[in-house]
Amino acid sequence: MATLLGRSRRLNRWSNARSLLLLSLILFTLGACGGAAPAAPAPTAVPVVADATAVPVPTTAPAPTVPAPTEAVATAVPEPTTAPAAEGGKTATIGMVELVTSLDPPTDWAIAATWIHMNIFDCLVWRDRATAEFTPWLAESYENTNSTTWRFKLRQGVTFHNGEPFNADAVVWTYQRILADDTMITYPQWTFIKEVTAVDPYTVDFVTAQPEPAMMSKISGTGCGIQAPVAGKAQKESGAEYKPIGTGPFAFSEWVKDDYIKLVANANYWQGKPDIDNLVFRAIPEVSTRVASLLAGDVDLMVGVPKQDWERVNANEGTSVEEYLTNRTLLLALRTAPSGGMLDWSGPTSDPLVREAISLAIDRKTLIELIDGLGIPTLSRITPPTLGSSDKFYNQFGEYNPDKARELLAKSSYKGETLTFHTSTAFLYQKEVAEAITAMLQDVGLKIDLQVMDVTSFREKVYFPNKNQEIYMDALGNSFFDPWITVKEFEVGQKQRSGWVNPEAEKLIAEAAVNMDPKARAAQYLRVQELINEENPHVYLYLMKDAMGKSDRLEFAMNPDNFLWMGFAKVK
C-alpha cells in the first residue's frame, strides 16, 4: 500500500505533465527570442556552457419587524456600511487549491468559487444537506400557486452589506440579469425559469417553462446568491470592477488575485453576527504546501488531506483530520451504441451480456480496501439524502461473481476484441482503482487497453468530443441533491456518451422531470435505477470519502455537500 500511496502522490504531482511540457516548449521558444550577440567582439572567448453534520438551521426567524420599504429601490448607491477587517479580531484561514476567477456568482460555478460566494451571498432557500429538506432563508415562505408558478414571500428587514434593502427588486434584478445574458457561465442552469416578477415589494413569482419538481434544488444551488441591485446597476454602468455585495454572513473586504480573499463579519447579519471576524481564503495550489501550512498554523482548514499525511496532521499539536462523505460517485460508463463523436463505433459493450459480465467481474470490497476504506459501495449515483435513493442500491457491494462473468462472456458475442478503458487522475487512487479493475476484467477473459490521462486531456478526449469508447471511469457529484442530474445523460437527446436506449427508462426520466408528486417521482427514479442495474450502461462503484484537516481552534462541521459555509463556525 505504501508503494501505491507513493505512486499516487507522484502521479498527482505529474498529472499535469502535458501542461508543463507545453509551458516548457513555450519558454524554450522564448529563449530563442533572447537576442543576438553584440556586434563588437568580446575580449575573452565566451565559454559555451553546456464537509460531518448538517449546517445548523436557525430555529427562529431572527428578523425583527422592520417597516416595509416605501419605494422599491433607492436610487443612490449606498456606501458599504460593513466595517473593514478588524485588526486583532478572530481570524480563520482556509487553504484552497485555487480562488475564484470572478466574485460575481453567475460567472464562476467552480466549487471553490461557490464556497466563497455562499459566504457573501444568501439564497432564497437553504437546503439542509443532511436531509435534503429545504428551509426558507431570504424567503420566509414559498408555495406553488400552480404547476408552473412559485411564489416566494421575502424576509423583511434584511439589508445588503452596503445598506441597500433586500426586497423583490433585488431578486428580480438578480435573476433577470442572468436570464438576459447567455454568456454567463451559469446561464444554462437557469433557463428553466421563464419569468421572474415582483408581485409587491416582498413577494416574487417565478414562472417556469414547465412543471419543475427540482425547483427548490436548483434555486438553492450554485450561483443562487441574491445581489444588491442598485450597486450592481451602478457598477455595470460605470464599468468599474465588480464588487460583491450580498446579504450573507461575511462582507467582501480584499482580494489579492491568486493570493487571498479576505471577508469580514457582517455585523448586521440577519441571523446574528458570525463569530469569525475575518475569514480568509488563501490559495495554496500545491497540496504538500497546504498540509505544511496547516501544520505550521498558517491555515485553519483545508480539504483533501492525502491519506499519507493523516498521521502527521493528527500527531501535530493542535491539528487533526476528519473524514467526511462526499456526494461524488465513482462509476464506469459503458458505451452501448454509436452516438456523439463515435457514430461509427461498434464495440463489444454493445452486447448486454458483455456489460453484465463487466459488472459481475468487479469486486467492490477489494476496491474499497485498496483505497483504505475511503468509500461506501453503491449501485447507484442517487445516494442519500437525495430523493429516490434506496437501501437496495446504497451501501451495497453488489454481486461479484467472476465465474458467472466468464460464462456470460462465453455466451456473448465477445470474440477477444480489446476494450478501450479511459480514466483520468483527477481523484486520489483513481489510477490504482482503474488498474485493479483492469486486472479484474482481464481475469474473466476481457482484453483491456487502459488509458490513463490527466483531467484536462480526459475531458478533451472523452467528454466533449464524446469520443469515449467502450469504458470510461469518472467520479461525478450531485451537489444539487436532486436525482434529475444523475440520469440526465440517459434522457432522449442526451445520449451522446452512452447511446443507451431503453424506452421505459426514457419515459420514466421524462415523466419524473415534470412530476410534482415527490413520492411518485421517487418511485420513477427507483425504477430507472433498477433498469440501469439490469442493462449496465453505468456500473457504479462507490461513494467517495474525503478528509479535511482542521485546526483545533476552529469549530466547524463539514456539510454533506462539502460546501464551506462558515456563518456558524467558531474560533476559540
Next chain:
Amino acid sequence: MSRYITTRIVLLIPSLFGLSLILFILMRVGGDPVANLVRPEASPEEIATVRAAYGFDRPLHEQYLTSIGRIMVGDFGDSVRFRSPAMPLVVERLPATLQLSVVAIMIALLLAIPIGLISALYQNSALDVTLTLSSTLGRAMPNFWLGIMLILLFGVQLRWLPISGTGDWSNLVLPATTLGIGIAPTLTRLLRSSMIEVLRREYVVTARAKGLKERVVVLRHALRNSLIPFVTILGLQVAWLLGGAVIVEEVFAWPGMGRLIYRSVQVRDLAVVQAGVFIFALIVMVANLLVDLSYALLDPRISYRDK
C-alpha cells in the same frame, strides 16, 4: 546605440509572430477549450452556446487571424477563465514575478560570486572540491523538491519563515532562495572556470609582478575580465529563471505570472497565455539587451555608438 536598440526591438516582432503561431497551434491541437468551460453533464445545446459565445465555432485560421489582428492594436482578447481582458490579468501579476526573480538573482549572485572566486583561487583544494560538489548538488536538486524541503525545515519544523503567499519580506525568503539556488551553480561553475583562465593571463602575472595587492589583482584585474561570460550566461538564465518561477510560484503559492500562465495552459486559456508569453518575451529581450549593453561598461573596447 539607439539604432542598435531599435534593431533589437524590430527583430523581436517576427519572433513574437512566430511564437504566437506556435502557441496557437499547440494550444488548439492540445484540446478543446470548451471542455473546461462546461459541466460534464452539459447538453450539446449548452456546449454549442458556450462555443459560439467565445467564438470557438469559427474556423481555426479565422480565429488565429482575428487574434493577431487584435494583438496588433494591443488587444490580447479576453480570458475565457476570468471573463476579462487578458493583458491586465498578466500585468497585475507581473510585479510579484519580477520581485521574486530579482531577489532570486541577488541570492544567486551572493552565492555564485564568492563561491566561484574561492573555488578558482583555491583550485583543486579540498575546499574547491567541496564547493564544486555542493554546486553540482544544488544544480541536481529539482526546484519542486528543494522548495518542499525548505518549507518543511524552515516553515514547519523551525517555524522561522512563512510558508506561502505574500506579506512582508520574509515571505520572499523561501521562494527566492529556492529559485536562486537553482541558477547559482551554473554561475558558480562559469565564474570559476573563467577566473582560472584569466588568472593565468600574462597581464595578471604582470600585475602581481608589479607588486599589486592580491585583492586588487583578483577583484580589479581578474574578476572584471571574467565577468563578460558571466554576465552573458546570467542574461541567458533569465529565461530559465522565468521557467523556474512557474514551479516555484506554484509550490509557494506566490501570486505571480508563472502561476497564472501555468493554470491558463491547463485550461487552454489562449488569450492569457499569449499575453503572458508576450510579457515573458519582453523581459527576456530586455534582460539580454541589458547584458549586451553592460559589455560596454565591462570592457571599454566594446562600443554601441551609432556611426
